Amino acid sequence: MLASAIALTLLFAPPDAASPAPVSASPPTDDAAEPQAPDAPEPPTLVPPGTLVLAPAQPGEYQVFDTDGRPVGAPLTRDDAADPPDELQLPPGVYFVHGPESVDPVVVASGLRLAWDGERVLPVEVWSANRAAAEAARAEETLAAAAVAEPVPPPSASAPTHRWRAWASPLASTLVPGLGQFLNGQGGKGTGLLFGTVGSMIAASALFRLGNDGTRPLPAEYARLIGYGVFSSAAPLLWIYAITDAYRVATNKEVEPKLDHRLRLSVTRMMTVGFRADTRRPGFYDDWSISLMGQAARRFSVGVSDLSVKPGGSEGPQVWQLGARVDYRVFDRKRLWVDLAAGSIVQIVASGGRAPLDPDAARPRRVIKLGAVPYAQLDLRYFVLDRVSLDLTPRVAIPLTTRYYSANRALPRYATELELGLNLSTYF
Amino acid sequence: MDPRATPSCPRTRRLSWAAPVAALVLGALVLGACVFGFRGDVEFADEASLAGLDTVQLHLPATELILTGEGTRSFVDWQGTWVSLGGSGDDALASARKAELTWETWGAVGRLSPVLPVEIREITSLDHLDVQTAGDLAHEIVGTGDVFVSGVDAYVSVDLDGGSVEILGGTEQLRVTTARGSVRLSTSAAVDVYSGIGTVTVNAEAARDLVIDTTGSVTVMLADVDNYDIDIEGAGELVIELDTAAHVGAGSYRRSIGPATNKLHIRAGGGRVELGMLAVPDPPTDP
Numbered sequence: 001m002l003a004s005a006i007a008l009t010l011l012f013a014p015p016d017a018a019s020p021a022p023v024s025a026s027p028p029t030d031d032a033a034e035p036q037a038p039d040a041p042e043p044p045t046l047v048p049p050g051t052l053v054l055a056p057a058q059p060g061e062y063q064v065f066d067t068d069g070r071p072v073g074a075p076l077t078r079d080d081a082a083d084p085p086d087e088l089q090l091p092p093g094v095y096f097v098h099g100p101e102s103v104d105p106v107v108v109a110s111g112l113r114l115a116w117d118g119e120r121v122l123p124v125e126v127w128s129a130n131r132a133a134a135e136a137a138r139a140e141e142t143l144a145a146a147a148v149a150e151p152v153p154p155p156s157a158s159a160p161t162h163r164w165r166a167w168a169s170p171l172a173s174t175l176v177p178g179l180g181q182f183l184n185g186q187g188g189k190g191t192g193l194l195f196g197t198v199g200s201m202i203a204a205s206a207l208f209r210l211g212n213d214g215t216r217p218l219p220a221e222y223a224r225l226i227g228y229g230v231f232s233s234a235a236p237l238l239w240i241y242a243i244t245d246a247y248r249v250a251t252n253k254e255v256e257p258k259l260d261h262r263l264r265l266s267v268t269r270m271m272t273v274g275f276r277a278d279t280r281r282p283g284f285y286d287d288w289s290i291s292l293m294g295q296a297a298r299r300f301s302v303g304v305s306d307l308s309v310k311p312g313g314s315e316g317p318q319v320w321q322l323g324a325r326v327d328y329r330v331f332d333r334k335r336l337w338v339d340l341a342a343g344s345i346v347q348i349v350a351s352g353g354r355a356p357l358d359p360d361a362a363r364p365r366r367v368i369k370l371g372a373v374p375y376a377q378l379d380l381r382y383f384v385l386d387r388v389s390l391d392l393t394p395r396v397a398i399p400l401t402t403r404y405y406s407a408n409r410a411l412p413r414y415a416t417e418l419e420l421g422l423n424l425s426t427y428f
Numbered sequence: 429m430d431p432r433a434t435p436s437c438p439r440t441r442r443l444s445w446a447a448p449v450a451a452l453v454l455g456a457l458v459l460g461a462c463v464f465g466f467r468g469d470v471e472f473a474d475e476a477s478l479a480g481l482d483t484v485q486l487h488l489p490a491t492e493l494i495l496t497g498e499g500t501r502s503f504v505d506w507q508g509t510w511v512s513l514g515g516s517g518d519d520a521l522a523s524a525r526k527a528e529l530t531w532e533t534w535g536a537v538g539r540l541s542p543v544l545p546v547e548i549r550e551i552t553s554l555d556h557l558d559v560q561t562a563g564d565l566a567h568e569i570v571g572t573g574d575v576f577v578s579g580v581d582a583y584v585s586v587d588l589d590g591g592s593v594e595i596l597g598g599t600e601q602l603r604v605t606t607a608r609g610s611v612r613l614s615t616s617a618a619v620d621v622y623s624g625i626g627t628v629t630v631n632a633e634a635a636r637d638l639v640i641d642t643t644g645s646v647t648v649m650l651a652d653v654d655n656y657d658i659d660i661e662g663a664g665e666l667v668i669e670l671d672t673a674a675h676v677g678a679g680s681y682r683r684s685i686g687p688a689t690n691k692l693h694i695r696a697g698g699g700r701v702e703l704g705m706l707a708v709p710d711p712p713t714d715p
Contacts, residue, residue, distance in 0.1 A: 229461070274463025277511040277553035278490070285463075317546055351546040354487075357532040357539045367546050392453075394460070398515075402547045410550030412523065414515020415465030 050092050050108040054078075055085035055127065056118030060100030060259070067094055085115065100259065100298070165250035173242040180246025189245075197238040204231035214280040225273045225284040233269060233422045237390055240424060244384035255335050257383040261427035264301065266291040270395065270421040274411065285405040289321065291423075299329040306345045316408035317351035327379065337389070339379035345397075347371035347404055371401035381425065393421030468512055468520030469555065474529070475505035478562050482536040488571035489542050491554035497563030497580035497597070504531075506540065508557035512548055523548045529557075563597075574609070584617075592626070610644075627699075631706055635690045643697035649706040650692075657688035663701040670703055 054062060059079050064072040072095060076086045092110040096103055099118070106116045115127035122130070165183060173180030177197035181190030207228040212221055248255060271286040293303035306323035310316075325343030332338075349371060353364030375397035381389040397403075397417045404410045411417060478484070479502060486493065491508070510527040514520030526548050532539050540559070544552055561567065566583040569575055575586050578596040585603045586593050592609040595602055598617035610626040613619055616634035623642040632638055635652040646663075650656075653670045660666060660681040668675040672685050694701055 226461075272461040272463060275465060275467065275513065277467065277513055277551060278555075279467070279511070316550065349546060351549070354541060354543070357485075357534045357537065359534075369546060402551060404550065408550055411463055412465055412513040412515055412519065412551050414519060415463050415513065416515070417463050418461050420461040 047092055048111045049089045050110050051113040051124075052088045052090055052095070052106060052108050053085045053113065053115035053124055053127070054088065054097070055115055055131075056097075056099060058100060058118055062100075063098045064088065064090075064106075065096045065098060067096070166247065169246035169250040170243045173239075173246040177239045177242040180242060180250070184246060184249045186249065190242075193238055193242040193245075197235055197242065200231040200235035200238060204228055204235060207231065212281050214278070218280070218282065221280075221282055222273060225282060228284060229271050229273065229286070229420075233271070236424075237422060241384055241390060244388055248385060253386075255383050256386050257332065257335060257337065257389070258387050258427045259332065260298075261295055261387070263428040264291075264293045264295070264303075264425055265428070266293070266391070266423045266425040268306075268393070268421050268423045270393070270419045272417055272419040274415075274417070276409075283409050285409050285411060285417075286407075287321075287405045291323075291325065293325065293327065299332075300326070301329075301339075302326045305343055310404055310406055310408075312351075312408060317349045317404065319350075319404045320348040321404075322346050323373075335383040337379070337381040337383070339381065340376075341379055342374075342376045344375065345371075345373040345403075347373070347401070349402075349404060369401070371399065371403060373397050373399040373401075373403050377421070379423075387427040389423075389425045389427070391421070391423035391425055393423055395419045395421055464515075466514050466517045466520040468514060468517060468522070468524045470510045470512075470521065470524040470527075471507070472510065472528070473505070473507040474531070475503050476531040476538065476540075477503050478538065478565065480536060481533065481538045481565060483538070483566040483568060484561055485537060485539040485541075485568045486559065486570070487539060487541040488557065488569070488573075489544075489552075489554050490572040492556045492573050493569065493571070493575045494556070494558045495567065495569070495575070495577045495580065496558070496560050497567075497578065498560060499562070500564050501560070501562040504538070504540075504559065504561040506557060506559045509555040510552060511555045512552040523552060527552050527554075529554075566600075611642075633706065637691040639691060639693045641695040641697075643699065645699040645701070646694050646696050647702045647704070648692070648694070649704050651706040653685060653705065655686040655688065656684070656690050656692045658683045658685065658692045658703075660694045660696070660701055662696045662698055663694070664696065664698040665700040667701070668703045669705070671705060 052064075054064075054076060056062065056078060061075050061077050063075045066072055072090065073088055090108045092108050095106050095108060097106055097116065104116070104118075106114075106121050108114065113124040114121050115124045117127055169180035169183045171180070172183055173193075176194065178190035178192070178194030181187070181193060207224050210224055212224075216224070268289050268291060269286055270289070271284070273282060273284055276283040287308065289306045289308040291303065291305035291307065293301040293305070295301045303325060304322060305325040306321055308321045310319040310321070312318040323343055323345040325341055327339040327341030329337055329339050347370070349369045350366055352366045355363050375395050377393050377395035380392040382391070383389045395418075397419060399411065399413050399415065399417070401413050402410050403413075403417075484504060486495070506529065508529070510524045512520055512523035512527065514523055526545050528543050529540055530543050532541070542554065561580070563579045563581050567577070567580055568585045568587075570587045572589040573591045575588065575591060575593045577584055577586070577594070580597060581599045583600045583603075584595060584598055586595075586605070588606040588609065590608045591606055592611070593604050593606060594612045595604070596614050598615040601618045601620070602613055602615055603620045604611050604613070605622045606626065607624045608626060609623060610628070611621050611623050612629045613621070614631040614633070616632070616636065618636040618638070619630055619632070620639045621628050621630070621641070623644065625643050627644045627646070628640050628642045629647045630638060630640065631649045633651050635650070635655050638648060640646055640648070650670065653672045658673070658681065661679075663678055663681070666675065666677045666679070666681055668681070673683055675681060
């Protein structure tokens with residue numbers, strides 16, 4: 001890209017613009033001044049400006065900088081590729097356009113109108129012709145696809161069908177996973193989602209009910225716990241996917257993740273499988289929580305995380321959990337985002353002691369302890385709608401104190417935990 | 429437009445490799461979810477006086493308990509092992525050392541119960557506990573896990589969240605409640621058993637009240653069958669082979685034998701019920 005920009009600079013730049021040193025502010029050296037007649041210095045040459053047409057396809061905010069890194073003009077915001085292009089009158093030279101995903105060099109040549117389409121710098125006439133041809137091809141493709149797909153129902157009949165599907169398909173998939181896909185004419189996908197969801201629920205229930213009386217071999221018990229974790233997570237994920245996919249297909253919308261969201265609300269289930277003090281009964285550790293993250297700057301989010309309450313029952317400790325997290329989006333292409341995140345869970349644990357045998361003696365006082373669990377995690381987000389994603393979140397955590405999970409389960413301090421999280425996130 | 433004709437179709441084909449890759453990644457992540465840590469175990473032993481006591485209570489965390497009664501012993505002693513977890517071996521041992529069993533008395537009651545600081549309560553278990561005690565004192569056991577009792581003639585009560593129970597001996601009364609687990613009793617005491625799910629086997633060495641409620645099979649072997657009020661309900665299969673009564677069937681069965689002052693009430697919840705004669709060894713004869 002940089003090489004093509006330099007080549008274009010040399011191609012389009014007028015001869016006097018190629019050697020700008022004489023008009024620079026730096027004083028000429030004695031050697032340079034000697035051959036010229038110093039008595040009557042020539043006035044600086046005035047170079048006519050060039051026109052740069054900014055027409056990137058990617059929506060977002062764009063800012064032009066000169067080679068010294070100074071901003072040129074005000075930032076430009078483009079919401080859509082169909083927006084009218086922005087034009088800048090600039091002195092000839094090389095500039096850099098900072099876009100939402102990359103920084104690209106562009107060239108401005110004296111007296112010429114050049115267009116930057118997000119990838120290349122072209123003469124405006126060539127860019128206009130390309131754009132017109134691309135639009136025509138797209139229109140033809142759409143018409144051809146429509147012609148192949150259906151026997152061209154009258155427009156008056158197709159419009160109500162779409163409106164009906166838009167609410168009926170997701171509702172149907174809410175009631176019976178996969179049913180919305182059948183309404184959308186995707187029988188295969190609907191069958192897969194139906195059997196996948198129901199099968200996962202049955203498998204999770206069966207594995208849970210198997211229980212453990214301490215006689216099962218350890219590998220089999222670990223397999224049972226892992227299987228329970230997989231199926232009990234897959235069931236809601238498939239169900240949610242069925243609902244959102246039914247809506248997306250019914251409305252015939254492309255998923256465009258909300259890059260410039262302000263808030264992200266996530267419901268998370270973190271889980272792992274590990275040892276317990278009872279050697280014959282390993283444990284399934286899971287933790288449901290809510291996170292609310294704000295996008296403080298582009299790609300960078302910060303917020304409260306891991307919010308949950310564990311009542312503890314009559315015997316176990318009561319645990320209030322909160323946390324803080326920062327994350328940075330390192331990748332966002334189409335429907336897949338990847339975030340790197342770090343944070344810490346804080347647990348407030350309250351527990352009373354056992355009542356003494358003497359009924360007249362005072363009960364032991366309630367003990368309150370604080371705990372902390374720092375962690376780092378990777379967020380793999382797959383958008384099922386513009387503002388909804390299903391996320392897979394592997395995490396490594398090292399509790400600095402005893403860490404409490406649901407169902408009165410706990411893991412000791414300093415025990416490194418590799419967890420797998422599953423999130424449902426919505427973006428506002 | 430029909431959804432099948434949307435532009436998503438070619439993209440689905442293009443990403444057909446993504447599903448197995450995603451499944452592999454997911455599988456690796458799931459299998460990789462684990463915890464790295466250590467276990468530490470600490471053995472312990474202690475004793476306490478039983479002077480002036482009528483009842484011994486054992487309120488225990490989940491464990492395997494062996495309770496042995498021995499005549500008119502004047503003290504109770506116990507041995508066991510605490511197991512705890514830690515991020516390092518030393519940490520696990522340190523946690524295990526914080527756990528203890530304490531003995532308290534109030535009036536004629538003594539109680540053995542755990543004291544666990546909150547930070548180790550959910551990561552520590554009592555691996556096993558052996559208790560030697562007096563056989564003429566009442567014993568009340570509350571906890572979770574398998575329990576084996578022998579040599580206690582007085583009243584024995586076992587109340588478990590789950591676990592199997594086996595009691596040998598007893599002349600007064602045995603009362604057993606377990607949410608899930610099998611119960612096996614060989615006794616001449618009165619019996620009152622409830623098991624949420626599990627088999628119940630009672631060898632009644634004397635004619636006493638027997639009350640059994642379970643969802644599972646029941647086998648009662650009786651040494652003396654001349655004085656019973658038999659009331660059976662919910663038997664999926666019923667087989668009675670006594671010297672004084674015989675029956676084969678299912679469901680309910682009621683019969684009074686002799687003065688019928690001893691209850692034999694069974695609720696089987698659809699399980700198999702079998703009543704039979706207990707083979708009592710003949711007393712030794714002079715040569």
